[in-house]
Amino acid sequence: MSAGNIERESGSTFMPRFDAQGLLTAIAVDSESREILMVAFMDAQALDKTRETGLAHFHSRSRGKLWLKGETSGHFLRVQEIRVDCDQDALVMLCRPEGPACHTGARSCFYRRLEGDALQRID
Amino acid sequence: MSAGNIERESGSTFMPRFDAQGLLTAIAVDSESREILMVAFMDAQALDKTRETGLAHFHSRSRGKLWLKGETSGHFLRVQEIRVDCDQDALVMLCRPEGPACHTGARSCFYRRLEGDALQRID
Numbered sequence: 001m002s003a004g005n006i007e008r009e010s011g012s013t014f015m016p017r018f019d020a021q022g023l024l025t026a027i028a029v030d031s032e033s034r035e036i037l038m039v040a041f042m043d044a045q046a047l048d049k050t051r052e053t054g055l056a057h058f059h060s061r062s063r064g065k066l067w068l069k070g071e072t073s074g075h076f077l078r079v080q081e082i083r084v085d086c087d088q089d090a091l092v093m094l095c096r097p098e099g100p101a102c103h104t105g106a107r108s109c110f111y112r113r114l115e116g117d118a119l120q121r122i123d
Numbered sequence: 124m125s126a127g128n129i130e131r132e133s134g135s136t137f138m139p140r141f142d143a144q145g146l147l148t149a150i151a152v153d154s155e156s157r158e159i160l161m162v163a164f165m166d167a168q169a170l171d172k173t174r175e176t177g178l179a180h181f182h183s184r185s186r187g188k189l190w191l192k193g194e195t196s197g198h199f200l201r202v203q204e205i206r207v208d209c210d211q212d213a214l215v216m217l218c219r220p221e222g223p224a225c226h227t228g229a230r231s232c233f234y235r236r237l238e239g240d241a242l243q244r245i246d
Binding site: 009010011012013014019025027029034035036038039061081082083084085086087090092102103104106109110111112113114117118119120122 | 132133134135136137142148150152157158159161162184204205206207208209213215225226227229232233234235236237240241242243245
């Protein structure tokens with residue numbers, strides 16, 4: 001493993017690794033219940049904005065632009081802590097959600113489970 | 124919203140949505156502690172193999188191939204439940220891990236938190 005990779009995995013230097021599309025994976029978790037609320041992608045701009053403002057920003061792949069979560073709904077995610085994975089291409093954000101995280105009105109986007117070949121609501 | 128999208132978000136039909144690279148995001152969570160263990164990508168083959176065998180499979184983007192988590196380490200992730208998000212482009216797998224989930228030996232890949240501009244170990 002290269003020195004850069006050792007530092008990336010074991011070191012204290014934050015060196016986020018964006019993929020070929022310029023994105024990394026960002027998972028939002030409720031800081032109290034620890035429930036996974038949603039998962040989306042961040043580019044460098046979304047990560048900078050999130051760190052600057054304390055509000056979760058993502059990169060919308062469908063709209064091709066910066067997306068402040070809650071910009072239309074008011075359901076912001078206030079980021080309390082950011083965790084980074086071994087190869088620094090994924091983040092977990094512990095958040096205080098100001099309303100349902102899902103655009104459908106559900107608390108979490110993961111409101112269904114797979115039972116055999118069908119989905120069943122769990123909330 | 125189209126009828127297809129309504130069914131995708133509200134229905135009971137499992138219609139996983141792979142992106143332009145043929146991938147969706149898969150998050151592995153410890154089914155007991157609810158800790159996030161790792162996050163990676165699945166293509167259709169990895170998803171099929173996961174459902175068939177009950178062991179988490181991913182698509183390795185760096186190696187460009189199917190990857191059975193634990194194939195070299197023996198640290199398999201036994202999948203107990205699969206949850207699906209609103210637009211069906213992300214999964215949460217509740218797993219029983221047979222050893223550390225991270226290749227570094229850490230229980231979870233998310234073993235550091237961002238403190239200002241530096242990373243600090245939390246495990």
